[in-house]
Amino acid sequence: MKITEIKTYLVNANESQRTGRPRGRNWLFVKVFTDDGITGVGEGGGWPFLVAQGIEELSYFLVGQNPFNIEAIWLRLYDILHGHGATGAVRGGIISAIDMALWDIKGKA
Structure with a gap:
């Protein structure tokens, strides 16, 4: 089985009706597609x-x-991101979304 595609989805649950600007928290979901038809979220x-940008770049x-x-993918992502200076919440968010x-x-397999 191989990963064929990665898609990110940004969701804003609290968009202001008046201004259209976010008022609350945004969420990011990632969907990983495989050649066997199994997807992970x-x-x-x-x-x-x-x-989201980091996931798309990776x-x-x-x-x-x-x-x-x-585990090997987790470690490689950590190394790639650390090498580019990504730390804290951004690195953690990228790795955890893919890991999940x-x-x-x-x-599901």
Whole structure:
């Protein structure tokens, strides 16, 4: 089984009707697709817009990977992000969203 695609979804539950600007918390969800048709869903916290951008930028690394290599992917993501200076909530949000989605795939397989 191989990862074929990653999609991010930003959700704003509290958009102001008057201004259209966010008033509350935003959420980020990620969906990981595989060539076997199994998809996994994860959630990333921290700074959702930055986390979404980070996940999209890392798609090059994730596509083609075996989604069952969860620990190896986690460590590689950590190394890549650390090397680019991503720390704290952004790094944690990126890694946790992908990690959750991979465990979801494993549970469905």
